[in-house]
Amino acid sequence: MLAGAASAQDKSSEVFKSVYSAQEVSLTTDPASPFWREAFPVYAEVDALGRPVPVYRTEVRSRWTKENLYLLYICPYEELNLKPSPDTVAETNQLWNWDVAELFIGSDLKNINLYREFEVSPQGEWIDLNINLGLPHHEDGWTWNSGFKVAARVDPNAKIWYAVMRIPFSAVDQRQPIAGTVFRANLFRSQGPPERHQAIAWKAPMRESFHTPEQFGQLRLVEHK
DSSP states (O other): OOHHHHHHHHHTOSOEEEEEOSSOOOOOOOTTSHHHHTSOEEEEOBOTTSOBOGGGOEEEEEEEOSSEEEEEEEEEOSSOOOOSSOOSSSOOTTGGGSSEEEEEEESOSSOTTEEEEEEEOTTSOEEEEEEETTSTTGGGGGGOOOOOEEEEEEETTTTEEEEEEEEEGGGTOSSOOOTTOEEEEEEEEEESOGGGOEEEESSOOSSSOSOOGGGOEEEEEESOO
16 A cells, blocks of 8 residues: 555544434534534545545544434535436435445444445435345345435535435344444445546545445444544
8 A cells, every 4th residue: 555545544544433412303414513513523535445535535423312323424526426307205226326425334243244335415315225245236235225314415616515314223233222332334435427436435445346344444332522
């Protein structure tokens, strides 16, 4: 790995901490809201091979309640690749072919090939997948439905788009969430049109596919900031 890539990985190697909230909230993409001010940030700022991509440095924050896991993405962009005629009501299969922010998360710490995938686009489209890498076509897991909710908005003047997810814990783990619970997780973005596509990662997969669970980091539920 290049020295610069190693440095970027070192900076983003901390555990992704999700901070407890006693109350559920309406979905907000405002990072200055009281809810999101209480969260720790981590940054997706390397490409698939661990090389720094500072222009796309993506901040991600997380909160959790007794029922749900919340995530906020703050996504600088240069050029968006948006699907024509977006559908924000029904699931959009193959949404990964467009600009998206993603969470991969698994509760099975032994069989790391089992995990969930959640995606949201700048237009508020969404897809969720039940991934089993032991199957010949893991992308068929898109027919699973988690019941998660999303919201998104684009600030064209600042060239930043924002997205939020609210994921029921029941879709991720059979256990009741408590402080100290650890999940295997990774954060990604796909950015730009095919001819200028940029993959952006929190933990570099070290190959073209994001589906490299051995490279995932940890998401940990914590009580306080």
